[in-house]
Amino acid sequence: MARKQLKSKLRLGYSLARSVHFTAQQFTLPLLERLVGQSVKDRPSVEIKNIKISYTELYKLLKKDSDNIDKGLYPLEVLYPENLAKHALRYPKILVDGFHISRRRHEHDAKEFNQEAREYLADLPEYYQRNFHYQSGGYLTEKSAELYEHQVEILFAGAADAMRRLIIPLAKDVFLNEGAGLRFLEVGAGTGRLTRFMKLAFPKAHITVLDLSEPYLKQARKNLINFRGLDFVQGAAEELPFKEGHFDFVYSCFLFHELPADVRDAAVLEGMRVLKPGGYYGLVDSVQKDEAKDLNWALEQFPKDFHEPFYKNYSLHPVENLLKDVGFLDLRKDTGFFSKAVLAQKPFSA
Numbered sequence: 001m002a003r004k005q006l007k008s009k010l011r012l013g014y015s016l017a018r019s020v021h022f023t024a025q026q027f028t029l030p031l032l033e034r035l036v037g038q039s040v041k042d043r044p045s046v047e048i049k050n051i052k053i054s055y056t057e058l059y060k061l062l063k064k065d066s067d068n069i070d071k072g073l074y075p076l077e078v079l080y081p082e083n084l085a086k087h088a089l090r091y092p093k094i095l096v097d098g099f100h101i102s103r104r105r106h107e108h109d110a111k112e113f114n115q116e117a118r119e120y121l122a123d124l125p126e127y128y129q130r131n132f133h134y135q136s137g138g139y140l141t142e143k144s145a146e147l148y149e150h151q152v153e154i155l156f157a158g159a160a161d162a163m164r165r166l167i168i169p170l171a172k173d174v175f176l177n178e179g180a181g182l183r184f185l186e187v188g189a190g191t192g193r194l195t196r197f198m199k200l201a202f203p204k205a206h207i208t209v210l211d212l213s214e215p216y217l218k219q220a221r222k223n224l225i226n227f228r229g230l231d232f233v234q235g236a237a238e239e240l241p242f243k244e245g246h247f248d249f250v251y252s253c254f255l256f257h258e259l260p261a262d263v264r265d266a267a268v269l270e271g272m273r274v275l276k277p278g279g280y281y282g283l284v285d286s287v288q289k290d291e292a293k294d295l296n297w298a299l300e301q302f303p304k305d306f307h308e309p310f311y312k313n314y315s316l317h318p319v320e321n322l323l324k325d326v327g328f329l330d331l332r333k334d335t336g337f338f339s340k341a342v343l344a345q346k347p348f349s350a
Helices: 002-026 029-035 048-070 084-107 115-121 142-155 160-164 167-174 193-201 214-223 261-274 293-305 311-316 319-325
Strands: 183-187 206-211 230-234 247-253 275-286 329-336 339-345
Touching: 002 048, 002 142, 048 160, 048 293, 048 329, 084 142, 142 160, 142 214, 160 193, 167 193, 167 247, 167 275, 167 329, 167 339, 183 193, 183 261, 193 206, 193 214, 193 247, 206 214, 214 230, 247 261, 261 275, 261 311, 261 319, 275 311, 275 319, 293 311, 319 329, 319 339
Parallel strands: 183 206, 183 247, 206 230, 247 275
Antiparallel strands: 275 339, 329 339
C-alpha cells in the first residue's frame, strides 16, 4: 500500500511540475505585448482570488487525472513526455509566433494568411477562414500544426492534456473492453493528441481521425505513426463522409466552441446519423456559463483576449440541451478546471 501511495504522489508531482513548467512559459507572453506597443495595463487584471480559485481547480483536475491512472482507466504512458530537445527547440518558435499573435490581437486582425494558408481557403467554409486565437496561419499551415499542442498547454498551464482525457472515464463506463471490434470516430481531431490517449485506453479499437485541415491531419499522421488501427480522413463535422450507422462512438475535443450555432446543430445531427443504434456521442470542451460560477470571469474574458467569435454563443447554450433535443439519452458528464466532458447514447430505436 505504501509503495502504491508513493507512486501516486510521484505521478501527481510530475504533473504539477509539468504545469509549473508551462506556467513559467506563459508568464513570458506579457513581454511580447510590450514589444508590439500594447500596454499590459490596458488589459483587465485578474483578481488574486480568481487566480487562487483557478489554481485550486487546476490541482483538482491533475489529482483526478492521476487517480484515473491508479484506477486503470488509462495507462501511465499518457504522461510520457516528448523528446526534450524537440520541446526546447520549439519554444523559440512559439515566442516568435507569440510576437505576431500579440500584434494581430492589438490590430484586431484575424484574416492574415500567408500563401500556404491561402491555397486552402477557397475549399473551406467561411467560419473556418480565420486566425483562431490570432495564431499564425489559423489551422492552415504546417507550422501552425507543429506549434499548436505546445501553445495550448501554455494557455492552460499544462492542463490541456488532462482536460482532454476527461472523456475517457465516461467512455470506459460504457465500453468495458479494450475496444475490440469497435469503430470510433474522432471529429475535429486536429494533430491527434486525444487520439493518442484514446488509443492507449482502447488499444484494440479502430479509430477514424477526421479533421478539416490538411496540414493538421498531416501532423496527426506524424504524431501517431507508432499506432495501428487508424484511418485519416479530411472532412467537416457538419457533413461527415460516412454511411449511416457505421460507428460505435463519435466524439470531439475543443471543437464545439469554434463552431457557429447552426454548424454545432448540424454536427450533432451528423454524429447521430453515423452512429449505430445504441452507440455513444461524446465531447470535451469548455465549461459553459454558471457550470463553474467561480470561473465565469474567465469565460467572459477568453473570447476577448483570443479570437473566438463563436465562443460567447457556445457558452450560453448548454450542449446537454442540444444532445437531448436531437434524441440522445442516458447523458453523463464530468468537469475539471475550465473543461467538461459529456457523453450520451443514441436510442436503439426511433
